Amino acid sequence: MAEIIQRDGTWAFDGTTVRITPGLHRSVPLFRQTYGEIAVPLEAIAGVAFEPERKRGRLRMRLREGADPLLHATGGRLPDPADPYRLTVDVDRAGVAEYVAEEIRRALLLDQIPKEPTKTYLLPGPPVPVSVRSSDGTVSFDGIQVRIDWADTSDRVKRATGPRIINVGDLVQVEWLPNSGYEDGFMRFVTRETSFSKLPPEKDPYALDLWGSTRRDLLTALVATAVTARLPHPSTRGGLEYGDERAERPRLTASAVPPPADHHDVLLRRLRELGELHREGVLTDEEFALTKAAVLRGF
Numbered sequence: 001m002a003e004i005i006q007r008d009g010t011w012a013f014d015g016t017t018v019r020i021t022p023g024l025h026r027s028v029p030l031f032r033q034t035y036g037e038i039a040v041p042l043e044a045i046a047g048v049a050f051e052p053e054r055k056r057g058r059l060r061m062r063l064r065e066g067a068d069p070l071l072h073a074t075g076g077r078l079p080d081p082a083d084p085y086r087l088t089v090d091v092d093r094a095g096v097a098e099y100v101a102e103e104i105r106r107a108l109l110l111d112q113i114p115k116e117p118t119k120t121y122l123l124p125g126p127p128v129p130v131s132v133r134s135s136d137g138t139v140s141f142d143g144i145q146v147r148i149d150w151a152d153t154s155d156r157v158k159r160a161t162g163p164r165i166i167n168v169g170d171l172v173q174v175e176w177l178p179n180s181g182y183e184d185g186f187m188r189f190v191t192r193e194t195s196f197s198k199l200p201p202e203k204d205p206y207a208l209d210l211w212g213s214t215r216r217d218l219l220t221a222l223v224a225t226a227v228t229a230r231l232p233h234p235s236t237r238g239g240l241e242y243g244d245e246r247a248e249r250p251r252l253t254a255s256a257v258p259p260p261a262d263h264h265d266v267l268l269r270r271l272r273e274l275g276e277l278h279r280e281g282v283l284t285d286e287e288f289a290l291t292k293a294a295v296l297r298g299f
Contacts, residue, residue, distance in 0.1 A: 125229030135212025
């Protein structure tokens, strides 16, 4: 057993699995504490290194592309303190950190673990049901359906449409961008019907606009990951070859795109819905013009 215990967390390697447990110190981000322990199988690891610095060093683990739904859902956008695959190491524990890294590297070599992208997720993601309250509303996922209940501060276009319920089978992908504190973030559920029409997050009834507490809004990555883990693995999608440097960017595939006739029917229906909201006074002239223009761009 190779193990290192630090204020921010613990890494323990038993020869087949690295167990990463978040620390209990108040400096540990809420996201890490909520995500909990992560058991990383050896076959999911591409490499590990210890990076010494003057006062503190870092243990960094690199996973094989496609192995972890968390990394795929967040696209590498997690802030460093919230990244479970980085551990801050005190200078007096540098030798222990290097020993742990060396033990993992030796096991990778002995087991001849490939570094190529995986064809399936090797980590399960967070358990369901999972529910998170964000600045724009509460989003829940039970493994079958996503439900969004809007907050009182949500845009009235969203509140007028009522709670949004989306079957996981209708989803193409989840797009996630964190709230940085300087720029708003969002989490958008892209379905076959909405893949052509991108409203701004604050108006889109399939998206959460993340503009409030960065600490709380970061928890939406839990839902994004849980949903992503239950969608087809990216290696099964068409378009770019998996492993291409652009493969992690959100993209649509031919199989996910409805036929042109269906696409136009969907857009026309959305225009009619917008028109009704405008006539009922739910949408102002400016809001109606903005959302209508966004829908028309899809034609």
